[in-house]
Amino acid sequence: MVVSDTSPILNLALVDRLGLLTAQFDSLIVPETVRKELLAGEAAVERLESFLEREFVTLTSSPR
Numbered sequence: 001m002v003v004s005d006t007s008p009i010l011n012l013a014l015v016d017r018l019g020l021l022t023a024q025f026d027s028l029i030v031p032e033t034v035r036k037e038l039l040a041g042e043a044a045v046e047r048l049e050s051f052l053e054r055e056f057v058t059l060t061s062s063p064r
Contacts (some may be wrong), residue, residue, distance in 0.1 A: 001029060013044040029058045030060070032060065035052055
């Protein structure tokens with residue numbers, strides 16, 4: 001189980017390498033606050049939205 005903050009996801013999205021997360025981990029937990037931060041920006045928003053909707057990602061109200 002991996003819990004991520006904004007920077008790693010955003011930086012991978014900016015260089016179109018979000019696939020590295022799915023190649024390395026079985027699942028990813030993203031706190032709701034991180035999702036909001038990611039989608040509030042202007043860069044790679046469509047790519048991020050698509051990624052965050054995958055079954056690989058679990059959104060949570062707070063990290064466990």
